[in-house]
Amino acid sequence: MDARPAVTAGINTAVTAGIDTAATAGIDLSVGGVFKRFGTTQVLGGVSFAVPAGQAVALIGANGAGKSTLLRCCLRLIEPDSGTVQLLGRDVRALDAAGLRGLRAEIGFVFQKHNLVGRLSALSNVLHGALGRAPFGRAWFQSLAPSGLRAEAMECLARVGLDAIAARRADRLSGGQSQRVAIARALMQRPRMIFADEPVASLDPAAGEEVMALFLDLIRRQGLTLLFTSHDLAHAIAFADRVIALRGGAIVLDAPAAGLTVAELRALYD
Amino acid sequence: MTDTNRPKGRLFRPFGRLVSRAGLAGGGAQSKESTRPPTRFEQPGLFAFAAYVAVVAFFVVALSGTQASLGDLASGLPQMARLVGEMLPPSTARLGPVAWALLETFQMAFVGTVIGVLLSVPLAVLATPHLSPHPAIYHASRTLIAFFRTVPDLVWALLFVVSVGLGPFAGTLALIVDKLGFCGRFFAEAMEEAERGPQEALAAIGARRSAIVACAVLPAAMPSFVATSLFSLEKATRSSVVLGLVGAGGIGIELKVAMDLFSYDEAATIILAIFALVLLVERASAWLRARML
Numbered sequence: 164m165d166a167r168p169a170v171t172a173g174i175n176t177a178v179t180a181g182i183d184t185a186a187t188a189g190i191d192l193s194v195g196g197v198f199k200r201f202g203t204t205q206v207l208g209g210v211s212f213a214v215p216a217g218q219a220v221a222l223i224g225a226n227g228a229g230k231s232t233l234l235r236c237c238l239r240l241i242e243p244d245s246g247t248v249q250l251l252g253r254d255v256r257a258l259d260a261a262g263l264r265g266l267r268a269e270i271g272f273v274f275q276k277h278n279l280v281g282r283l284s285a286l287s288n289v290l291h292g293a294l295g296r297a298p299f300g301r302a303w304f305q306s307l308a309p310s311g312l313r314a315e316a317m318e319c320l321a322r323v324g325l326d327a328i329a330a331r332r333a334d335r336l337s338g339g340q341s342q343r344v345a346i347a348r349a350l351m352q353r354p355r356m357i358f359a360d361e362p363v364a365s366l367d368p369a370a371g372e373e374v375m376a377l378f379l380d381l382i383r384r385q386g387l388t389l390l391f392t393s394h395d396l397a398h399a400i401a402f403a404d405r406v407i408a409l410r411g412g413a414i415v416l417d418a419p420a421a422g423l424t425v426a427e428l429r430a431l432y433d
Numbered sequence: 434m435t436d437t438n439r440p441k442g443r444l445f446r447p448f449g450r451l452v453s454r455a456g457l458a459g460g461g462a463q464s465k466e467s468t469r470p471p472t473r474f475e476q477p478g479l480f481a482f483a484a485y486v487a488v489v490a491f492f493v494v495a496l497s498g499t500q501a502s503l504g505d506l507a508s509g510l511p512q513m514a515r516l517v518g519e520m521l522p523p524s525t526a527r528l529g530p531v532a533w534a535l536l537e538t539f540q541m542a543f544v545g546t547v548i549g550v551l552l553s554v555p556l557a558v559l560a561t562p563h564l565s566p567h568p569a570i571y572h573a574s575r576t577l578i579a580f581f582r583t584v585p586d587l588v589w590a591l592l593f594v595v596s597v598g599l600g601p602f603a604g605t606l607a608l609i610v611d612k613l614g615f616c617g618r619f620f621a622e623a624m625e626e627a628e629r630g631p632q633e634a635l636a637a638i639g640a641r642r643s644a645i646v647a648c649a650v651l652p653a654a655m656p657s658f659v660a661t662s663l664f665s666l667e668k669a670t671r672s673s674v675v676l677g678l679v680g681a682g683g684i685g686i687e688l689k690v691a692m693d694l695f696s697y698d699e700a701a702t703i704i705l706a707i708f709a710l711v712l713l714v715e716r717a718s719a720w721l722r723a724r725m726l
Contacts, residue, residue, distance in 0.1 A: 240637055268639030278634035282652045291648055295639030299647050345634075352638060
C-alpha cells in the first residue's frame with residue numbers, strides 16, 4: 164500500500180495525542196481519546212489513531228489489552244464511555260439507531276469464531292450480508308431470496324472458493340470453510356471497510372495462512388480498508404501495512420509493518 | 434483405616450464433615466492441606482439446616498393433612514377389584530360415537546396446539562430479555578405468560594364454557610391459552626440461551642432486531658421449539674380428555690356419562706381408546722422429533 168499515514172515509529176512509543184479528525188481527508192476511521200471501563204477494570208484508556216482509506220492495519224496486544232473491545236467500540240457493538248469515533252466520515256457516537264444500522268451495513272466484520280448460523284446453509288449465511296440493505300424477508304433464507312441476491316451471494320461464495328458447497332449446512336463445514344463463508348458474508352455487504360477480530364485464531368496454522376492470504380487478496384483487489392486484530396505477529400507484519408500495539412488499553416506502538424520484526428513485537432508482550 | 438492420607442484423630446460431625454485434631458494441632462507430615470482429600474460432604478450452614486428440617490416437618494404435616502390411611506387403602510382394594518371386574522370385558526356397543534368423540538378430542542388438541550404455538554412465538558420474543566424492545570414490555574410479557582401458565586387449563590375451560598358455551602370450541606380456546614403459558618415460557622428460555630455470536634454478527638451487519646430474531650435466533654432455537662411443540666401436543670391430547678368433564682368438548686364427557694350411569698364396561702372402552710390415542714400421539718411425536726432434530 165503506497166499511501167501510508169504519518170505514524171510514530173519505534174518500539175514502546177506511546178501515541179495518545181488527539182487527532183484532528185474533521186480536517187483529515189481520506190481517513191476512513193479516526194478514533195480520538197476513547198475510554199472504556201467494565202466495572203472497575205479500565206479496558207481502553209484514551210486510545211487515539213486514524214486509518215486512511217485503503218490501508219491494512221493490524222492491532223496486536225496480549226489478551227485483555229483491549230483489541231476486541233476497541234473494534235467493537237468503533238461500531239458501537241460496545242458503547243464507549245467517552246471519546247470520539249469517526250467512521251467513513253460519520254460521527255459514530257452521534258448516530259441514531261437507523262443511522263448506526265446504515266453505517267454498520269457498510270462495514271464488514273469477520274469474527275474469530277465465524278459466528279455463522281449453524282442450522283442454515285452456507286448460501287443463506289452469505290445472504291445475511293445483505294440484511295443491512297434489504298428487507299429481511301429477502302435475505303432470510305436462500306429459498307425465499309430474489310434471484311438477483313442469490314446470484315450475488317453465489318458470486319461471493321465463488322470468490323472464496325466455496326460455491327460448490329453452497330447448500331451445505333454451516334455447522335457441517337470445517338473451521339477454514341466456515342471462516343471463508345464468514346468472509347463471503349462480509350463481501351456480500353459490499354463493504355467500504357472491513358474489521359476482523361482474530362480472523363484465523365481458531366484455525367490450524369496451514370488453514371490460517373491460507374484463509375488470511377485469501378482474505379487480504381480480496382481486500383487488496385477491492386481497495387478496502389482493513390483493521391484486524393491478531394496474536395500471530397508474523398501475520399501482522401506480513402499482511403498489514405501498519406501495526407498498532409495495545410498494552411493495558413493504551414497504544415504503545417504505532418509503526419509501519421515493513422520495518423518491524425517478530426522479535427521486536429514479541430518484546431511488547433513482556 | 435486404609436486411607437493413609439487421612440490424618441489421625443478425626444472428629445465426626447453431623448452431615449459428614451471430618452475435622453482433624455492432628456491437623457488443627459499442626460502435627461504430623463500427613464496433616465498438610467495439599468495431601469488431605471476434600472471432605473465428602475459439606476456441612477450445611479444454619480439456614481440450610483433449618484430449611485432441611487422445615488421441609489421434613491412440612492412433609493409430615495402435609496401427610497397428615499391428606500388424611501392418608503393405609504387402613505382405608507386396604508379396605509378399598511376389594512372395591513377396586515369389583516370395579517375392574519365390572520369393566521371387563523369392555524363394551525363395544527358404542528364404538529362409533531366413542532371413535533367420533535376421540536377424533537374431536539384430537540382435533541381440539543391439534544388445533545389448540547398449532548394456534549397456541551404460533552401465538553407463543555411473538556409473545557416469547559417480547560419475553561426474552563435481550564430481544565424485548567423495552568424492559569416494561571419484557572416484564573409485562575413474562576407476567577402474562579406466568580398468569581396463563583399458573584391458571585390450570587380446566588379453569589380456563591370453565592371460563593370459556595361460560596363465555597362461548599358448551600362444546601369443543603371452549604376446549605380449544607382453553608388449550609390455546611394453556612399453550613401460550615407453556616410454550617411462551619420454554620420458547621423464551623430457548624431464545625435466551627441461543628448462541629449470541631451469530632446475533633452479534635448480524636447486529637454488526639446492520640440488521641434490524643426483527644431480522645436478528647428471524648435469521649439468527651429462530652434457527653438456533655428451532656430444535657427446542659420443535660421438541661417443546663411436540664411435547665405440547667402430547668400434553669394437549671391428555672388435557673383435552675379432561676376438558677370434556679366440564680363440557681368443553683371431546684371424549685371426556687362420554688367418560689363422565691358412562692361413569693355416572695355405572696356403565697363401567699363402556700367406561701373401560703373409553704379409557705382404552707384414550708390410552709391408544711395418547712400412545713399414538715406420543716410415538717408419532719417421538720418419531721417426528723428424531724426425524725426433525
